[in-house]
Amino acid sequence: MEARYTIHNLVWVAAALLFVFLVSALFLGAPREVSKGTETDVLGSPYEGLQLSARSAMVWDIALEKPLFEKNPEAQLSLASLTKVMTALLAEEALQKDAEIVVGKDAVAEEGDSGLLVGERWRAKDLIGLTLVTSSNDGAAALGAAATFGALPPGELEGEGGSMRTLMNEKARALRMTQTFFINPSGLDVSAGLSGAYGSARDFALLLSYALREHPSIFEATPYARRTFISLDNKVHNVENTHKTIETLPAIIASKTGFTDLAGGNLAVVFEAGPTRPIAVVVLGGTEEGRFSDVEKLVWATLEEISAQ
Structure with missing residues (x-):
């Protein structure tokens, strides 16, 4: 009887110790990443309780190649003008930076007006910068044509x-x-029910990682609220970044907006959380204004998360 009592007590003591260990792990050492398809709900995480307008989001540690936050990361959604990052990347890979691109009439026929003229001549590097900063559909079409057919008039x-x-x-x-x-180089909606491109937050984080590693120069102009570009015909283009709140974010090294009726509000940025610690933040399917606050919340939560490590 006494032996059974002792064993019984030992079982309870072991159970109590296990409970204390688990509680300690929960509050002190619990992982702060999330399961795919869910928002962070781990107690103590800076991401806990964040309210996002976006249907999908990803915070991706480019250096460590791992997610820090995920919300429906594999959901296939309209990319809208985030598409232009792929267009710029392929133009960069196909052309020399000083290659001459001539804006064709089909390019200028694209929806929207960024001030490009039929026959206007550009250095590839400058047209890439203008296209990403202003989200120029004309520029994307001209880059797409040049990337396909070379640096000759497209x-x-x-x-x-x-x-x-x-x-x-x-x-x-x-x-x-x-x-x-x-479907097209700009991401413009093709029809009321068909987007110009589809992808996931995870996929776009991978694209940003590759582009920054192999061709970081395509993003050189994107961290700035305002830029001036001059074509080879000496036409001056003073432009504003479509990322209206970019000056409120720290250490931005890349940025691209996207918005269409089908997509809603998209936004992707990369910022430096420390030396050689680039972090990609991607939100898809938010509201036109909510995408900016979504990214701001995720950037500051990520800085808090990393500083606590």
Whole structure:
């Protein structure tokens, strides 16, 4: 009887110790990453309780190649003008920075007006910068044509982006962007029910990681609220960044906005959380204004998360 009592007590003591250990782990050492498809709900995480307008979000540690926060990261949603990052990347890979690009009439026929003129000549590097900063559909079309056909005057685009679409989708497959496919170089909605491109927050974080590693120069102009670009015809373009709140964020090294009726509000940024610690933040399917506050919340929560490590 006494032996049974002792064993019984030992069992309870062991159970109590296990409970204390588990509680301590929960409050002191619990992991702060999230399961795929959920927002952070781990007690003590800076991400806990964040209210986001975005349907999907990803905070990706580029250096460590791991997620810090996820919300429906694999959801396939409209990319809108985030598409232009792939367009700029392929133009960078296909052309010399000083290659001359001539704006064709099909490019200027794209929706929206960024001030480009038919026949206007550009250095590839400058047109990439203007296109990403202003989210120029004309610029994306001209870059797509040049990337497809080389640095000669592009002439007419083949259909809705022609063979540029093929190049974009081949690159997406090479980067293992499994939820991504492109229909045109700008991301403009094709119709009331068809977007110009689809992808996931995870996929876009992978694209940003690759682009920053291999071709960081495409983002050189994007951290600034205002920029001046001059074409080879000496036409001056004073432009404002479509990321209206970019000056409120710390250490931004890359930024791209996106908005269409189908997509809602999209925004992707990369910021330096420390030396050689780039962090990508991607939000998809938010509201036109909510995307900016979503990214701001995630940036500051991430800085708090990393400082606590």
